[in-house]
Amino acid sequence: MGSEPAERACGILDVDLAGIAANWRSLVRRVEPAGCAAVVKADAYGLGAHRVSAALAQAGCRLFFVATADEGIALRGVLAEPIEIAVFNGVLRGSADEFVKYRLIPVLNDPGQIVDWRDAAVRNGGLPAMLHLDTGMARLGLTAREFDRISERLKVPGAIGWRALISHLACADEPAHPLNETQRARFASARAAIGAMPCSLAASSGIFLGRGFYFDFVRPGAALYGVNPQPGAPNPMRRIVRLKGRILQIREVDRGESVGYGATHTMVRAGRLATVAVGYADGWLRSLSHRGSGRIGGKRVPLLGRISMDLAVFDVSEIDPARACPGGFIDLLDEDYDVDAAAADADTIGYEILTGLGRRYHRIYRDAADQW
Amino acid sequence: MGSEPAERACGILDVDLAGIAANWRSLVRRVEPAGCAAVVKADAYGLGAHRVSAALAQAGCRLFFVATADEGIALRGVLAEPIEIAVFNGVLRGSADEFVKYRLIPVLNDPGQIVDWRDAAVRNGGLPAMLHLDTGMARLGLTAREFDRISERLKVPGAIGWRALISHLACADEPAHPLNETQRARFASARAAIGAMPCSLAASSGIFLGRGFYFDFVRPGAALYGVNPQPGAPNPMRRIVRLKGRILQIREVDRGESVGYGATHTMVRAGRLATVAVGYADGWLRSLSHRGSGRIGGKRVPLLGRISMDLAVFDVSEIDPARACPGGFIDLLDEDYDVDAAAADADTIGYEILTGLGRRYHRIYRDAADQW
Numbered sequence: 070m071g072s073e074p075a076e077r078a079c080g081i082l083d084v085d086l087a088g089i090a091a092n093w094r095s096l097v098r099r100v101e102p103a104g105c106a107a108v109v110k111a112d113a114y115g116l117g118a119h120r121v122s123a124a125l126a127q128a129g130c131r132l133f134f135v136a137t138a139d140e141g142i143a144l145r146g147v148l149a150e151p152i153e154i155a156v157f158n159g160v161l162r163g164s165a166d167e168f169v170k171y172r173l174i175p176v177l178n179d180p181g182q183i184v185d186w187r188d189a190a191v192r193n194g195g196l197p198a199m200l201h202l203d204t205g206m207a208r209l210g211l212t213a214r215e216f217d218r219i220s221e222r223l224k225v226p227g228a229i230g231w232r233a234l235i236s237h238l239a240c241a242d243e244p245a246h247p248l249n250e251t252q253r254a255r256f257a258s259a260r261a262a263i264g265a266m267p268c269s270l271a272a273s274s275g276i277f278l279g280r281g282f283y284f285d286f287v288r289p290g291a292a293l294y295g296v297n298p299q300p301g302a303p304n305p306m307r308r309i310v311r312l313k314g315r316i317l318q319i320r321e322v323d324r325g326e327s328v329g330y331g332a333t334h335t336m337v338r339a340g341r342l343a344t345v346a347v348g349y350a351d352g353w354l355r356s357l358s359h360r361g362s363g364r365i366g367g368k369r370v371p372l373l374g375r376i377s378m379d380l381a382v383f384d385v386s387e388i389d390p391a392r393a394c395p396g397g398f399i400d401l402l403d404e405d406y407d408v409d410a411a412a413a414d415a416d417t418i419g420y421e422i423l424t425g426l427g428r429r430y431h432r433i434y435r436d437a438a439d440q441w
Numbered sequence: 442m443g444s445e446p447a448e449r450a451c452g453i454l455d456v457d458l459a460g461i462a463a464n465w466r467s468l469v470r471r472v473e474p475a476g477c478a479a480v481v482k483a484d485a486y487g488l489g490a491h492r493v494s495a496a497l498a499q500a501g502c503r504l505f506f507v508a509t510a511d512e513g514i515a516l517r518g519v520l521a522e523p524i525e526i527a528v529f530n531g532v533l534r535g536s537a538d539e540f541v542k543y544r545l546i547p548v549l550n551d552p553g554q555i556v557d558w559r560d561a562a563v564r565n566g567g568l569p570a571m572l573h574l575d576t577g578m579a580r581l582g583l584t585a586r587e588f589d590r591i592s593e594r595l596k597v598p599g600a601i602g603w604r605a606l607i608s609h610l611a612c613a614d615e616p617a618h619p620l621n622e623t624q625r626a627r628f629a630s631a632r633a634a635i636g637a638m639p640c641s642l643a644a645s646s647g648i649f650l651g652r653g654f655y656f657d658f659v660r661p662g663a664a665l666y667g668v669n670p671q672p673g674a675p676n677p678m679r680r681i682v683r684l685k686g687r688i689l690q691i692r693e694v695d696r697g698e699s700v701g702y703g704a705t706h707t708m709v710r711a712g713r714l715a716t717v718a719v720g721y722a723d724g725w726l727r728s729l730s731h732r733g734s735g736r737i738g739g740k741r742v743p744l745l746g747r748i749s750m751d752l753a754v755f756d757v758s759e760i761d762p763a764r765a766c767p768g769g770f771i772d773l774l775d776e777d778y779d780v781d782a783a784a785a786d787a788d789t790i791g792y793e794i795l796t797g798l799g800r801r802y803h804r805i806y807r808d809a810a811d812q813w
Contacts, residue, residue: 071538077510111722136751138449166443179690207700318551328579350483350796355789379508417727424722
């Protein structure tokens with residue numbers, strides 16, 4: 070006897086792996102004949118890099134991007150060669166051996182990294198790398214001046230096998246922003262200076278800026294996971310995540326009673342509250358206090374007061390009591406109230422809702438679309 | 442050869458276990474002869490429940506609180522009986538067997554849970570429980586009406602061995618808030634109605650409201666981990682957490698260059714930027730964008746523009762270049778800029794900074810104070 074983990078979990082997180090694969094394939098078709106990699110950094114944006122990457126590899130993806138060497142090392146345990154794993158953060162001095170051992174491709178971001186990696190490449194009889202040119206983020210990548218100094222040498226075969234030249238758009242989610250065209254033009258001109266190296270500029274939102282941004286391959290991340298790559302326009306991607314929070318208790322409250330920490334919410338009429346076992350420690354951001362909501366049977370139930378570490382309180386006065394009872398659930402993310410909607414209530418972006426998804430949820434991975 | 446995880450980590454999170462034990466002992470002394478439990482829910486507020494709980498048990502703590510049954514099950518693997526583990530969320534229908542098997546004490550929050558647990562207790566020849574009376578949170582716990590209906594029966598020995606009556610303060614971090622005294626008086630009157638059961642009202646901030654709030658034992662959490670239990674007053678607790686973010690790249694930028702996503706920051710003069718491998722996926726909340734800061738050698742370096750998923754950019758123009766170089770670090774949390782300071786910049790509370798601390802950091806646990 071006894072309960073299964075799902076039966077006692079504070080929340081159930083449902084990840085549609087088939088949907089992630091379908092999103093990837095839809096982007097493949099959109100950008101053809103350009104190629105399509107997949108970005109699975111930050112544990113595949115919180116959804117579980119092992120499961121997500123295996124599903125994407127099964128769908129045909131052959132190039133994956135992570136942020137750190139450790140993410141790459143872990144991913145190599147799931148994805149065998151010839152699948153390529155590239156590391157955005159590049160290689161720290163002293164870590165070249167791990168890149169060689171696990172066949173990771175560093176994205177080299179500054180001249181010092183290039184010098185160090187060339188030394189490693191000479192020692193190892195040649196090694197692959199990508200080169201990151203900054204075109205307008207001032208974050209990672211060579212400056213234009215640094216790039217100009219080395220671009221001639223990139224054309225000459227050497228110990229480093231240049232696998233790709235990449236850059237990253239700062240404002241791709243704002244199609245009208247002038248920086249998009251500025252970055253595209255800078256990148257196109259860099260490409261012209263170096264010849265045949267594969268080039269990649271667009272991540273999720275960049276793909277939707279049009280063919281001029283595809284270059285040789287694109288690198289979607291967020292769009293694979295259902296974040297809208299075109300904020301303000303209809304979301305062309307399948308939603309991937311559903312989240313249900315467990316109802317621990319239903320409570321009748323009187324008019325005038327205060328709710329939660331700081332007594333910042335006061336009931337304007339008597340009602341019925343549901344206390345759910347999801348809080349900011351589960352990534353249900355505290356900035357959702359007073360503004361977030363859940364759903365029961367598609368009907369909105371407002372979140373009242375401040376979110377606690379492990380708990381949140383919802384007003385279920387308008388819900389049939391038979392549908393809101395202890396042990397049951399409130400939908401926190403679904404088809405309609407998706408990560409972008411939650412992000413709007415939390416004053417952030419869907420990406421942060423995803424990467425915040427907590428460790429206490431019971432996770433269900435769906436391999437086929439009909440299993441929802 | 443090759444690098445150690447610490448050498449290639451995106452950040453180093455330093456947890457002072459000796460400091461946590463010292464904080465607990467200081468609260469023990471403060472509240473004597475009342476007792477002092479420890480709250481280690483949410484993975485000990487993000488710091489690692491196993492390590493933290495072992496250190497607290499070593500210091501003499503004999504009663505621990507977690508939020509969920511699964512947290513209790515995991516903790517029982519670290520803490521053997523007679524140490525007691527209580528579960529705030531109570532017991533869901535169907536999960537009683539796990540509580541019995543792992544000797545977990547449920548905090549019963551509503552009449553239905555009491556009925557179910559009494560059945561389990563009868564089947565098992567008696568079981569312990571705590572009872573939660575809500576005195577002003579409207580979150581978990583019996584209402585006053587529900588409590589009044591059963592308080593007489595609590596005095597009679599039965600299958601449930603009542604281990605404690607607890608309640609929780611809504612506004613303990615605001616000493617002048619009238620709800621504190623209201624809740625104290627309600628709790629004192631409930632205690633008078635039931636006789637000899639041990640009673641507990643105060644968590645971290647409640648302890649600093651004075652002796653009238655101690656009752657039989659207190660339940661600190663945040664204060665153990667260095668959060669100031671008295672916002673606005675000097676912090677009496679030792680700081681527990683230090684966090685350093687790895688510098689990936691140093692970049693010279695011109696006046697007029699924009700920084701980060703959305704190009705929301707523009708350099709008003711030429712300068713030098715450090716890109717650090719910590720982002721909102723590491724719990725460095727996106728709401729710190731434009732407002733957060735780091736330290737190098739104690740000197741403040743402002744965070745510029747928006748925080749990315751895996752990266753943040755700091756202005757190190759005023760720092761000696763020899764002290765800000767790739768592979769080095771920027772202090773993100775230290776003695777001066779602590780979790781409360783970061784929380785103020787992020788428009789939240791220190792608790793959320795703690796529980797958000799990410800999984801990609803290399804974690805160092807210090808057992809002795811002189812190891813800093």
